[in-house]
Amino acid sequence: MHDGAPSHYTCIVRNWFDNNFPSKWIGRRGPTSWPPRSPDLTPCDFFLWGWAKEEVYKTNPKTLIELEAQICTVLNNIPEEFLKNYSTNNVQVRLQKCIDNEGAYVEI
Numbered sequence: 001m002h003d004g005a006p007s008h009y010t011c012i013v014r015n016w017f018d019n020n021f022p023s024k025w026i027g028r029r030g031p032t033s034w035p036p037r038s039p040d041l042t043p044c045d046f047f048l049w050g051w052a053k054e055e056v057y058k059t060n061p062k063t064l065i066e067l068e069a070q071i072c073t074v075l076n077n078i079p080e081e082f083l084k085n086y087s088t089n090n091v092q093v094r095l096q097k098c099i100d101n102e103g104a105y106v107e108i
Contacts, residue, residue, distance in 0.1 A: 047086060052078075 017025040055074040061067040
């Protein structure tokens, strides 16, 4: 995923993607264009932030310092296998639905 932010769009970054992921990266002027405003395809948007928020508020932090500490604890302790399984399976399903809808909004 290449989000098109100015610092991520420089020639050196795009060349790196081309060398390391030839014809396999998604981004502005990449081999596959990234659909505008597509949080339905971004794992952090469709899954991680909601899950993390639920985990953080299980402890009901009372201060900003407690909240920040709990956010760090939750995000630093996400089981790697959990992320791999969720992301791999759901991203493929979402991408296929997007393809089936010809890039239109995907309701999942």
